[in-house]
Amino acid sequence: MSRYTVVCRTKKYGVKAIITIAILFILILFEVLGGRSYFDEILGLCSMLYMILLLFARRLTNEDKISVLLLLTVICIGVLSNIYSKINVSLYSILIDLVVESKFLWVFFGAKYFVTQVEMKDVSRILRPFAKLFAVTAMIFALISQVVNIGMTGSERYGLKEFKFFFPMSFQFLAVAMVAVAVISNKQSRKNYRYYICMCIALILATKSSPLLFSVFFLILLVYFKKREELKTSTLVILGILVLILGTFQIQTYLLNENAPRYLFFYYGGKTANTYFPFGAGFSTFGSDQAARNYSELYFRYGFNGLFGMNQKDGSFLSDTFWAMALGQFGWIGFALYVIVYIRIFNSIKKVKLNLEQRAFCYAAYAAQLIHAVGSAILSSSAGVISAIAIGMVLGGSYSKNRNKK
Known part of the structure; x- marks a missing residue:
């Protein structure tokens, strides 16, 4: 099958x-500028329509077909929850939240099927020099920032200054770093390790849990997959213990503290799921950006309007967690199905033929974002969409290679 190409000097690149x-450039540009845009929501909506078309055209693998159907079921449960609870009946608000809270998955699947092996090779050829430069300069500036204030650091933790590079927040830096690693890993080479080390040093100096987890996971798995091809249960247990050790501060401060916003969201997320069982409260009602913008009726009911960072004037903590949102809005059944979709994607990584660098990247990047979602809304953010594209296009190139063999 022929493909459309663009000729640059003597080289040809696929239009896709x-x-x-x-798309990556536009998303990253908005992250650097720090301004809010609806480009990631538009991309999420387009990806949703694209995947539904592929579903009806029977172009999905059986595994992905089940995951997409489960995701559509969760969305239906969310809408039914709105009808059942009657807390938010604004069609516009519901549709916006519907796209926002599912866009990570839609964009992931979209990238996986849009970017084939040929496209991934072209993307890597074009971006590889920039990715390497990004890794090296990030490490250099991260080290300089520890002794000289060059405007790339934030708060201080563990005696180190939080390095953000030229992004407003460290999680945005991590998302772009994931793209760089995805591009470099497309062609396995021992020379790549120097760039991985540079990237991980810069991310560790970000001092936040998500960049730290990704870096540690990635480096450990690079060594692990040199000796083994599959991730064993015992290894997952060890990594889980490592998560608890590295996240001790965050767990004690944010999840075990009864006055912390994240604790309150998980507590009242369960209460909301119980109140509106078997459904939840519905889209735009609890823990989401739309719920904060419209200041949900539930927040008055739970007394959030009298709490710092959770009231109508200052709602900085109102969309600070993802999984609690899913529990409150979709209920226990919808939440369980939603989690199953994410678990199915994690399990699918081992079924794809990847080189060891790609395998280490996919596991580390995906796990880091899922864990990060416990204490943030990363999976419904534009930065999360960037990481979804990075993971999706790595898996997509290998999936297309496997399909072509069949």
């Missing part, structure tokens, strides 16, 4: 590869 790079 150019589109992928353009």
